[in-house]
Amino acid sequence: MGSRTYMMQGNLAVAEAAIDANCRFFAGYPITPSSEVAEHLSKRLPQVGGRFIQMEDEIAAMGAVIGASLGGVKSLTATSGPGYSLKQENIGYAYLTEVPVVIVNVMRGGPSTGLPTLPSQSDVMQAMWGTHGDHTAIALSPASVGESYDMTIRAFNLSEKFRMPVTLLLDEIIGHVYEKVSLPDPKDLHIVNRKKPTCPPDKYLPYAEDESLIPPMASFGDGYRYHVTGLVHDETGFPTNNPETIDKMLRRLHRKLDPYMSEIIEVEERETENAEIGIVTYGSSARASSSAMRAAREAGIKVGMLRLKTIWPFPTEAIFKFGQRVKSIIVPELNLGQIAHEVEQAIKGTVKVHKVNRINGEPFHPDEILNKIKECK
Amino acid sequence: MSLHYEIRLSGAGGQGLILIGKVLAEAAAIYDNKNATQSQSYGPEARGGASRSEVIISDGDIDYPKATEVNLLLAMTQEAADKYSHDIKKDGVVIVDSSFVLKNPKGDFQVYSFPITQIAEEKVGKKVVANIVALGVIERVARVVSEEAVINAIRARVPKGTEEINIKAFKCGQSLV
Numbered sequence: 001m002g003s004r005t006y007m008m009q010g011n012l013a014v015a016e017a018a019i020d021a022n023c024r025f026f027a028g029y030p031i032t033p034s035s036e037v038a039e040h041l042s043k044r045l046p047q048v049g050g051r052f053i054q055m056e057d058e059i060a061a062m063g064a065v066i067g068a069s070l071g072g073v074k075s076l077t078a079t080s081g082p083g084y085s086l087k088q089e090n091i092g093y094a095y096l097t098e099v100p101v102v103i104v105n106v107m108r109g110g111p112s113t114g115l116p117t118l119p120s121q122s123d124v125m126q127a128m129w130g131t132h133g134d135h136t137a138i139a140l141s142p143a144s145v146g147e148s149y150d151m152t153i154r155a156f157n158l159s160e161k162f163r164m165p166v167t168l169l170l171d172e173i174i175g176h177v178y179e180k181v182s183l184p185d186p187k188d189l190h191i192v193n194r195k196k197p198t199c200p201p202d203k204y205l206p207y208a209e210d211e212s213l214i215p216p217m218a219s220f221g222d223g224y225r226y227h228v229t230g231l232v233h234d235e236t237g238f239p240t241n242n243p244e245t246i247d248k249m250l251r252r253l254h255r256k257l258d259p260y261m262s263e264i265i266e267v268e269e270r271e272t273e274n275a276e277i278g279i280v281t282y283g284s285s286a287r288a289s290s291s292a293m294r295a296a297r298e299a300g301i302k303v304g305m306l307r308l309k310t311i312w313p314f315p316t317e318a319i320f321k322f323g324q325r326v327k328s329i330i331v332p333e334l335n336l337g338q339i340a341h342e343v344e345q346a347i348k349g350t351v352k353v354h355k356v357n358r359i360n361g362e363p364f365h366p367d368e369i370l371n372k373i374k375e376c377k
Numbered sequence: 378m379s380l381h382y383e384i385r386l387s388g389a390g391g392q393g394l395i396l397i398g399k400v401l402a403e404a405a406a407i408y409d410n411k412n413a414t415q416s417q418s419y420g421p422e423a424r425g426g427a428s429r430s431e432v433i434i435s436d437g438d439i440d441y442p443k444a445t446e447v448n449l450l451l452a453m454t455q456e457a458a459d460k461y462s463h464d465i466k467k468d469g470v471v472i473v474d475s476s477f478v479l480k481n482p483k484g485d486f487q488v489y490s491f492p493i494t495q496i497a498e499e500k501v502g503k504k505v506v507a508n509i510v511a512l513g514v515i516e517r518v519a520r521v522v523s524e525e526a527v528i529n530a531i532r533a534r535v536p537k538g539t540e541e542i543n544i545k546a547f548k549c550g551q552s553l554v
Contacts, residue, residue: 005407006379006407007399007402007403007406007413007415009406011417016434033419065478066481116421117418117420117421118418173416173442173443175444176416177415178398178399178402178413178414178416179404179413179439179442180406180407180412180413287440287441287442288440290440291440291441291443296441317492328382340496363443365443365445366440366441366445367445
């Protein structure tokens with residue numbers, strides 16, 4: 001047992017991972033079931049020379065983390081469904097201005113104030129389309145406390161590398177469950193930092209397209225003066241109405257992850273080799289699904305599971321291939337089929353997709369999924 | 378036979394059920410070096426309202442962190458005793474606080490009934506440690522975590538300066554069984 005073995009909840013693992021990823025700024029507005037992230041960082045950040053600020057509301061908190069990141073500091077905010085809705089205006093601003101930030105959304109039941117203390121997975125579409133306009137997005141979904149730590153590190157790395165907001169989608173169960181975790185030595189972590197300009201300041205074009213599609217980013221105070229605006233801009237950062245420039249900029253924003261998909265998309269396959277029935281799931285629903293799969297295998301039913309660790313960009317290819325191998329697919333999720341719809345699109349009608357949905361604030365019981373497996377047999 | 382033991386701690390918000398869930402899970406996972414999870418379910422109220430905390434102790438991996446077949450139920454209110462006694466495993470155990478539970482649940486399980494909150498007030502001197510008295514009862518009845526591990530976990534989890542009264546409450550609970 002390592003010296004960093006703890007009983008810890010998902011929200012705390014997120015907060016500790018943020019520290020280890022060298023995040024030194026948090027702004028937020030407390031909201032159940034994410035509050036422990038803010039609470040813990042309010043103690044931890046000052047201990048490591050960071051800053052914590054409780055803002056007047058969620059959108060202001062989102063503005064604060066964007067500002068801190070422009071200043072060169074890795075920044076985090078944490079919220080839940082209703083707060084995530086409030087942040088969306090500024091999340092769009094971060095997409096367009098290409099500012100790396102990590103947003104934790106510990107999902108609870110909605111719409112509106114909804115079910116503050118109860119689990120849900122109903123913000124998965126919001127994580128892609130919550131803000132207006134065409135853009136790409138990254139959202140990750142951990143299914144355990146240990147993975148909440150790992151994925152927070154990864155969320156920072158992806159956001160730094162691709163200069164964009166990354167959403168970490170926990171749900172109330174993963175945020176609040178206490179599990180035994182052994183955290184790695186921070187020295188052993190792979191940490192990515194944003195690419196900085198190497199040209200002289202008077203030659204710097206903050207939004208110039210190069211082969212990587214990800215322009216280098218100067219921090220305020222580095223001596224590189226540039227303009228940041230939520231208006232569509234040219235490569236200098238100043239607004240433009242030139243159709244060609246607009247088209248070029250927005251198309252780059254939309255395809256900037258295309259060359260990197262295999263690096264970003266992660267799925268976990270379990271017992272998929274000889275599976276006849278496939279489960280596609282994510283987050284806490286994967287825990288109930290594992291239990292159901294184990295019971296089904298004991299009863300001689302060949303079930304395999306594809307767990308989405310990356311929700312966005314959607315793992316279309318992995319799901320299509322899985323669909324080629326099984327007779328039917330079951331998609332358990334704590335909403336009314338947000339990801340099941342994407343799965344249907346991905347498998348292009350090759351096999352039937354069965355939804356298992358729950359929206360009453362209770363988590364899945366493994367038997368519900370097991371019953372669906374038996375129906376599909 | 379491998380160990381898989383499910384504990385459900387139920388009552389009202391403010392009775393400290395989430396805390397003793399954490400203590401039990403930490404005792405098992407950190408001090409006894411087994412595997413454990415603790416999860417919780419509570420309402421939007423700061424106190425009052427139904428509250429429940431579930432602990433699973435196992436020597437293998439724990440897929441699903443919620444209780445499905447309960448080995449031991451603690452019920453600190455009548456509502457909890459009525460609501461959560463339906464999925465107790467055959468030969469399971471129900472512990473009720475008879476300060477609040479006047480009608481014992483009936484089923485294929487053994488019921489232990491003690492006036493836990495009243496004992497906390499009279500014998501330990503503070504009603505607020507009723508949860509830790511209950512923890513002492515659970516340790517004796519369940520026998521899935523070691524006494525030493527629970528004491529270590531109590532010391533690590535309770536507010537500074539309250540360790541001794543909490544240990545006293547724990548021992549008081551143990552002595553009831």
